[in-house]
Amino acid sequence: MALLSSLWYALLGSIFILGATAQDYAITDYTVIGTGCVPGTVTAEVTDDSKNIAIKYNKFVVNAGPNFGYDDGRKNCQLTLAVKAPSGYRFGFDKFSYTGSYSVGQGVTASYSTSYYFQATLDQAQGGKAFVGPARGDAVLSDSYDQIVWSPCGGSAVVGINTAIRVDNSANPAATGALTVRNNPSTSFVWQKCY
Secondary structure, eight states: OOOOOOEEEEOOSOOBOSSOOGGGOEEEEEEEESTTSOTTSEEEEEOTTSSOEEEEESOOEEEESTTSOGGGGEEEEEEEEEEEEOTTEEEEEEEEEEEEEEEEOTTOEEEEEEEEEETTOOOOEEEEEEEESSEEEEEEEEEEOSSOOOOOSSEEEEEEEEEEEEEEOTTSTTOOEEEEEEEEEEEEEEEEEOO
């Protein structure tokens, strides 16, 4: 099955700020790493206003079937951001969404999940969904995180946002399945005043 092999990862615009303005935060640094975004298969660019990041992936696709190995069915990509937050505020994320395509045979499961955490903390927020075959289609892949995990108050914070995609045909090894993600994945900042 031919799959789209690019993904634009945009951390953007649904900004909910309590008493702070959008100009008060900035993405100051980033890294992108994972089995779905090995060096040479990904490009990234922070926008001129330092509010968003666009990442283009060329091989963030999973497949399962008789002609694919175990590793072909599991990939992830982690975006790590350094964010300068407004003084007196902390931030988290409330939801994420991106578009994707899936095609899964009888008994095959395709799933996606996104999680985030802050450096030096144990808490993690996660969300995701699964499709069980037979099924095929284009879809908005979206969910709310199971909780909001908050950054430390004020100053800079380092946040890891991990997206994982899987296809599992262990219930029907002769069947095939594929999942890819594409244009405009986004996650929205939410802000809270520190007390």
